[in-house]
Amino acid sequence: MPLDAATYRDLVSGTRRGIGAATVRALLRLGEIPYTWAVGRRNRQFDRGAREIVRVEVPVISVGNLTLGGTGKTPFVAWIARHLRQQDVRVTIVSRGYGVSAGARNDEALELEQRLPDVPHVQNRDRVAAARVAIDELDCQAIVLDDGFQHRRLARDLDIVLLDALEPFGWNHLVPRGYLREPRANLARAQVVALSRADVVAAERREEIRREAARLAPHALWIETRHAPEAWLSASGRELPLAELAGKRVAALAGIGNPAGFRHTLATSGLEVVEFREFPDHHAFSRDDVQSLIAWADGLDVAAVVCTHKDLVKLGVDRLGRRPLWALVIGLEILAGEPEFAARLAEVTRPIAAPASNRPGA
Numbered sequence: 637m638p639l640d641a642a643t644y645r646d647l648v649s650g651t652r653r654g655i656g657a658a659t660v661r662a663l664l665r666l667g668e669i670p671y672t673w674a675v676g677r678r679n680r681q682f683d684r685g686a687r688e689i690v691r692v693e694v695p696v697i698s699v700g701n702l703t704l705g706g707t708g709k710t711p712f713v714a715w716i717a718r719h720l721r722q723q724d725v726r727v728t729i730v731s732r733g734y735g736v737s738a739g740a741r742n743d744e745a746l747e748l749e750q751r752l753p754d755v756p757h758v759q760n761r762d763r764v765a766a767a768r769v770a771i772d773e774l775d776c777q778a779i780v781l782d783d784g785f786q787h788r789r790l791a792r793d794l795d796i797v798l799l800d801a802l803e804p805f806g807w808n809h810l811v812p813r814g815y816l817r818e819p820r821a822n823l824a825r826a827q828v829v830a831l832s833r834a835d836v837v838a839a840e841r842r843e844e845i846r847r848e849a850a851r852l853a854p855h856a857l858w859i860e861t862r863h864a865p866e867a868w869l870s871a872s873g874r875e876l877p878l879a880e881l882a883g884k885r886v887a888a889l890a891g892i893g894n895p896a897g898f899r900h901t902l903a904t905s906g907l908e909v910v911e912f913r914e915f916p917d918h919h920a921f922s923r924d925d926v927q928s929l930i931a932w933a934d935g936l937d938v939a940a941v942v943c944t945h946k947d948l949v950k951l952g953v954d955r956l957g958r959r960p961l962w963a964l965v966i967g968l969e970i971l972a973g974e975p976e977f978a979a980r981l982a983e984v985t986r987p988i989a990a991p992a993s994n995r996p997g998a
Contacts, residue, residue: 640914640916641914641915641916641917642895642914647660647661647664648664648807648809648812648813648814648815649803649807650807661813664812664813665809665813667812667813668809668810668811668812668813668814671810671811671812672810672819675810675817675818675819676819679788679818679822682789687788687789688789689788689789689790689791690764690790690791691791692764692767692771692779692790692791693771694770694771694776694777694778694779694988695777695778695793695794695984695985695987695988696767696778696779696781696784696790696791696793696794697716697778697779697780697781697792697794697981697984698780698781698784698785698787698792698794698795698796699712699713699716699783699784699796699798700781700783700784700785700786700787700795700796700798701783701785701797701798701817702785702797702799702804702805702806702816702817702818702820702822702823703799703800703803703804703805703806703815703816703817704806704811704815704817704893704917705783705892705893705894705917705918706800706892706893706894706895706897706917707798707799707800707832707893708798708832708833708861708863708897708966708968709782709783709798710744710747710748710782710945710946711863711966711967711968712796712798712830712832712861712968713729713748713780713782714748714751714752714967714968715967715968715970716780716981717729717748717752717755717780718752719978719981720778720780720981720985721752721754721755723982723985725777725778725985725988726774726775726776726777726778727776727777727778727779727780728755728756728757728758728770728774728776728778728779728780729748729756729757729758729779729780729782730757730758730759730760730763730766730767730770730779730780730781730790731744731745731757731758731759731763731766731781731782732759732761732763732782732783732787733759733760733761744782744946745757745759746949746950747945747946750869750945750949751965756770756774756776763781763784763787763789763790764789764790767790777985777988778984778985778988785797785817785825785826786818793984794827794828794981794984795825795827796827796828796829796830797823797826797828797829797830797853798830798831798832799829799830799831799832799845799849800832800833800894800897801831801832801833801834801836801837801841801842802833802836802894802896802897802900803815803894804831804845804848805820805848806820808820820852821852823849823852824852824853825853826853826856827855827856827857827980828856828857828859828977828980829849829853829856829857829858830859830860831846831849831858831859831860832861832863833861833862833863833900834860834861834862834971834972836897836900846858857973857976857977857980858972858973859970859972859973859974859976859977860970860971860972860973861968861970861971862968862969862971863897863901863966863967863969864966864967864968864969865878865901865904865905865964865965865966865967866878866965866966866967867965868881868942868963868964868965869945869948869962869963869964869965870948870954870960870961870962870963871948871951871952871953871961871963872954874954875965878905881907881939881940881942881962882905882907883906883907884907884908884938884939885908885910885937885938885939886902886908886909886910886938886939886940886941886942887909887910887911887913887932887933887936887938887940887941887942887959888902888907888909888911888912888913888941888942888943889912889913889914889915889941889942889943889947890912890913890914890943890944890947891914891915891916891917891918891919891921891944891946891947891950892917892944892946892947893917895914898944898964901964901966902942905964907942910936910937910938911932913929915947919947919950921947921950921951926951926953926956929941929956930956930957931957932956933956933958933959934956934959936959938959939959940959940960940962941956941959941960941961942961942962942963942964943961943962943963943964944963944964944966945963945964945965945966947963948961948963
């Protein structure tokens with residue numbers, strides 16, 4: 637029987653105890669062995685040149701994870717794209733388009749489109765082909781590669797890896813036994829390591845994570861970020877100041893990789909969350925899901941239902957029954973290392989100012 641997201645997290649983290657849980661973990665450990673071998677073989681092929689790495693004519697900035705989703709890539713990608721636009725750089729976001737058919741856009745693309753209406757977003761499983769579209773058809777000057785750490789076929793000029801402060805190293809096991817997408821030692825490929833949600837853990841824990849990251853990637857720049865709530869947003873585009881729901885009883889739902897992080901953000905925003913429903917990451921809400929949510933919301937004594945921006949663009953409704961539905965719009969604040977990070981971005985994009993004949997690949 638498939639495991640729901642919450643049960644799977646409880647199992648791999650060791651939170652769920654007992655003989656049954658230990659048995660499932662042992663089975664998951666068996667599945668981890670071939671996955672680890674396949675990831676290692678693929679990376680060795682890239683390292684030895686057996687697999688082609690394609691370099692394009694414009695700078696590529698990759699934002700990725702060492703673990704499964706939920707580290708806050710979307711606010712980080714938006715921050716970089718906005719920063720580059722402020723420097724008059726024509727930037728395009730390139731991503732795989734997880735969970736959608738050809739020609740469609742997934743939740744992250746829809747969210748970024750609302751945040752950054754002047755930044756194109758190309759989705760394609762073949763990210764080299766997507767980069768070519770961005771360069772040849774959209775005349776971009778720089779590419780931000782979303783979720784690109786494991787996609788090594790497209791060469792990058794800056795490799796950024798996000799670590800979630802709540803669980804930075806995936807319980808020290810690869811999928812399916814843990815959350816690691818590749819061994820933690822591979823963090824050595826990163827040129828920037830960013831600790832997301834740094835404000836949710838104590839300074840001692842942040843320093844502990846920083847020391848481990850420095851051991852694995854000694855030459856990488858270290859930065860720390862927090863998710864900063866900006867406003868409430870409805871599906872029709874209406875905004876509500878954060879203070880309007882402060883102190884109110886609400887119900888919450890999330891279909892993201894790390895719902896615990898969203899819970900924390902809601903708590904720090906001063907809401908009283910009376911019930912919380914979790915869905916799998918990138919969950920496509922069906923009509924039955926919406927009807928179930930309406931019945932759930934109408935049965936609660938709450939002022940509103942709140943969700944993530946990713947969930948709102950898929951639900952596409954202003955209300956769930958009698959309750960208004962609001963999404964929390966999250967921005968990014970860099971707590972440590974912002975000047976150094978801005979300098980890295982400037983260094984990477986400096987060739988844009990050079991004559992075309994002097995640019996790499998021209």
